[in-house]
Amino acid sequence: MRVRNSLKSAKTRDKDCRVVRRKGRVYVINKKNPRMKVRQG
Numbered sequence: 009m010r011v012r013n014s015l016k017s018a019k020t021r022d023k024d025c026r027v028v029r030r031k032g033r034v035y036v037i038n039k040k041n042p043r044m045k046v047r048q049g
Contacts, residue, residue, distance in 0.1 A: 009045040018046040 012018060015036050019025045024040045038044035 009047055011047050013048070015046055015048050018044070 010018070015027065015034060018036045019027060022038055022041060022044055025036050025038045025044055028035045028037055032049060034048040036044065036046040
């Protein structure tokens with residue numbers, strides 16, 4: 009999992025990416041490609 013300042017570039021890499029908020033952190037998760045995980049905060 010990568011930690012980034014901006015999640016917009018990670019979100020636009022794949023059309024199945026979703027932005028999720030959990031416990032004050034913002035995640036980009038992808039069900040079809042589990043390697044596309046990014047965290048912010």
